[in-house]
Each structure stands twice: as structure tokens, then as C-alpha cells.
Amino acid sequence: MELSEIEAFVTIHRAGGFTRAAELLHLSQPAVSRRIELLERELGAPLFERLSSGIRLTEAGLAFLPYAQQVLAGISDGRTAVHALEEEEQGTITFALVGTLASTKLTTHLQAFRETYPRIRLRLRTARSDEVSTLVQQGDAHLGLRYFADPRPDIHSLFAINEPLLVISAAHSRFGTSEPTEPAALLGVPWVTFPRSSGSSGEPFARLLERQLVRHELDTAERIVIDSLTAQKRLIEADFGVGLLPASSIEEELHLGTVRVLPIAALQTSVPVMIIHRRQAYLSRAVRLLPAMFSSQSSTS
Numbered sequence: 001m002e003l004s005e006i007e008a009f010v011t012i013h014r015a016g017g018f019t020r021a022a023e024l025l026h027l028s029q030p031a032v033s034r035r036i037e038l039l040e041r042e043l044g045a046p047l048f049e050r051l052s053s054g055i056r057l058t059e060a061g062l063a064f065l066p067y068a069q070q071v072l073a074g075i076s077d078g079r080t081a082v083h084a085l086e087e088e089e090q091g092t093i094t095f096a097l098v099g100t101l102a103s104t105k106l107t108t109h110l111q112a113f114r115e116t117y118p119r120i121r122l123r124l125r126t127a128r129s130d131e132v133s134t135l136v137q138q139g140d141a142h143l144g145l146r147y148f149a150d151p152r153p154d155i156h157s158l159f160a161i162n163e164p165l166l167v168i169s170a171a172h173s174r175f176g177t178s179e180p181t182e183p184a185a186l187l188g189v190p191w192v193t194f195p196r197s198s199g200s201s202g203e204p205f206a207r208l209l210e211r212q213l214v215r216h217e218l219d220t221a222e223r224i225v226i227d228s229l230t231a232q233k234r235l236i237e238a239d240f241g242v243g244l245l246p247a248s249s250i251e252e253e254l255h256l257g258t259v260r261v262l263p264i265a266a267l268q269t270s271v272p273v274m275i276i277h278r279r280q281a282y283l284s285r286a287v288r289l290l291p292a293m294f295s296s297q298s299s300t301s
Contacts, residue, residue: 001042003075006068008035009047013065017054073139077282080142090119091286096135097145099126100229100249101273106145106161106294113293120286130201136276142287144276147246148204156279160294162270164247165208167262170239183216183266190222190241192232202227205271209244212267233259246271 012021012032022029040046045060057065083091097106102124114122127135129146133155136144149157167186169175175189193209194202213219224241226232229249236243237258244267253259275291277283 001039002035003071005035005039006071008032009039009061009064010068010072012036012048012055013057013061069138073278073281076139077280080284080287081282083284091284092121092123093143093287093290094123094125094141095143095145095290096125096127096132096141098129098132098147100246101145101163102126106273109294113290116293117286117289120289128201133276136278139278139281142277142281142283143290146274146276147271149272149274150276154279155276157274157276158291158295160273160275160291163273165205165244165269165271166247166250167242167244167264167267168236168250168253168259169242169262170237171257171260173239173242173260175239175242180262180264183218183264185264186218186221186242186262186267188221190224191218192224192226192235192241192243194232195225195227202229205244208269208271212244212269216266244269 008021008025008027011024012018015021015024018029018032018036022032025032036047043060043064046058047061047064048055049058080091095110110122113120125135125141129148132141132144132146133150133152135141137152137155145160147163175186180186191209191213194206196203196206196210210219213221222241224235226235229245232243232245233250233253235241236245237253242262250259250261254261275294277287277291
């Protein structure tokens with residue numbers, strides 16, 4: 001089994017087809033097809049189904065994919081290790097983060113890092129928390145910034161900051177008093193929330209809200225379950241209910257005046273924001289410097 005065959009397999013999957021993969025690999029399409037044929041022959045099973053609408057992985061392909069990705073990620077780590085011997089504080093760090101976090105004080109930390117280490121280039125990618133972890137796990141990002149610790153055994157999570165969760169309603173809501181200060185003011189008011197199912201990226205937020213509602217005897221309230229933060233905000237703006245959302249995610253809506261923060265301190269809480277990396281990844285000095293910067297900045301803020 002050749003590395004070039006594994007690279008072709010993963011590239012086809014990511015690109016969604018042989019033609020685009022050939023372009024990315026700077027090869028002819030027959031050359032890419034030949035590599036897959038050799039790989040399938042060695043594995044003894046087809047890896048792709050050819051459909052009229054494109055391709056998709058077979059069961060064998062799905063089983064082989066995570067191992068192939070780990071091989072490529074390991075090779076990438078090896079290259080990084082060799083390059084780091086030449087220039088410890090130079091190179092590129094790919095940093096994946098939840099998009100709303102770019103509007104928090106974490107941006108100040110990134111700016112401080114760039115000014116302190118001008119020879120290190122930061123490449124930023126935004127995604128949901130679960131997608132951030134996948135990018136890190138596959139080796140597409142050296143580091144990630146997400147809500148809550150990742151439970152996967154091959155991912156290491158390091159605390160960065162706490163993100164406030166605020167109770168919000170429509171700017172001119174029909175629910176409750178104009179300035180409610182006690183949880184009881186929201187008795188019977190619907191809550192817009194994430195699904196509690198284990199497959200939902202918002203499950204930790206849903207569980208946290210449930211604990212707050214139970215603690216303050218509001219757990220009989222209706223739940224409007226939406227697996228999209230953007231859709232939740234639109235429903236709250238339309239006064240379908242109230243929500244408990246990250247402060248960074250509602251900055252634009254507060255600026256526009258479409259929502260308001262309800263001053264109910266007992267319901268407000270926070271969630272941890274974590275820096276993550278693969279446990280077995282080689283972390284160059286440049287990559288190690290970024291979490292260290294976050295840690296030092298957080299301890300002094």
C-alpha cells in the first residue's frame with residue numbers, strides 16, 4: 001500500500017469526485033483512478049460507488065477512511081517536526097474556531113500573538129464546535145477553539161475562557177414584565193433551545209439550560225427545539241420564546257435592537273471555551289506558543 005494511493009483516496013472523498021481530486025493532486029484522472037484500483041485490489045473491496053450524480057463511499061470506504069486520514073495527519077505532523085528543527089518560531093498555524101468566538105476578547109489574544117510572533121502565520125477557519133474537532137482530528141487544523149471539552153479520547157482539551165450565557169427575548173416581547181429580575185417572571189414562557197439528543201452539536205447547551213430551568217422550577221415550560229443557533233435567534237426576534245445564548249452570538253442583534261438581555265442574574269451562567277489538539281500530534285514550538293498565549297492572557301484578564 002503506497003502513501004500516494006492513500007492520499008488519492010482521501011482527496012477524492014474530500015473533493016467529491018475523481019476529476020476535482022486529479023486537479024488538486026496535479027495528476028491526470030486515469031492516474032488517480034489507477035491508484036484507487038491498486039488500493040482496492042490490496043484491500044480486497046471497492047471503496048467508492050460510482051453513481052450518475054457522483055460518487056459515495058462504500059461500507060469498506062467508510063471503514064477505511066478514518067485510518068487513511070490518520071496516516072496523512074501523521075505524515076503532516078512528521079513534516080512539521082522536521083521543519084520546526086530549522087525555524088522554531090516561524091511557519092503557519094491553522095486554527096479552527098467557532099465563528100461567534102471571533103467577536104470576543106479572544107480576538108485580542110490572537111492580535112497579541114500576531115504582534116509578538118510576526119514570523120508565524122495564522123490561518124483561521126470557522127466552523128461549529130463538532131466541526132472544529134473534526135478538522136483537528138483529521139489534521140486539517142493544528143489547533144481548535146470550541147465550546148466545552150471534546151469527549152473523544154484522541155483529543156486534548158485545554159481551558160481558555162468562560163463565555164457568558166445570557167437570557168434574551170425579543171426587543172418588545174409580549175412575555176413578562178418590561179424588566180424582569182427574578183426567574184419566576186418567566187413562568188410559563190416558552191424556551192427556544194437545542195435538541196438534547198446525543199447527535200446534536202448543541203446538546204451541551206440544551207443540558208445546561210435544562211439544569212437552570214429545573215433549579216428555578218421553570219421546567220414545565222414549553223421547549224421550542226431548533227438545531228441551529230441562527231434559527232433560534234430569528235424565532236426569539238419574532239417573539240416565539242426566550243433563550244439562553246452565548247453573549248458573543250447576539251452582539252449583532254443587540255446592536256440592531258432586535259433582542260434585549262433580560263436582567264435575571266439567577267438564570268445567567270457561562271460555558272467553557274476550550275483550545276483543543278490531537279493527543280498524538282507533534283506540536284512545534286510555534287503551535288505550542290498559541291495556547292500558552294491564551295493561558296497567560298486569561299490568567300491576567
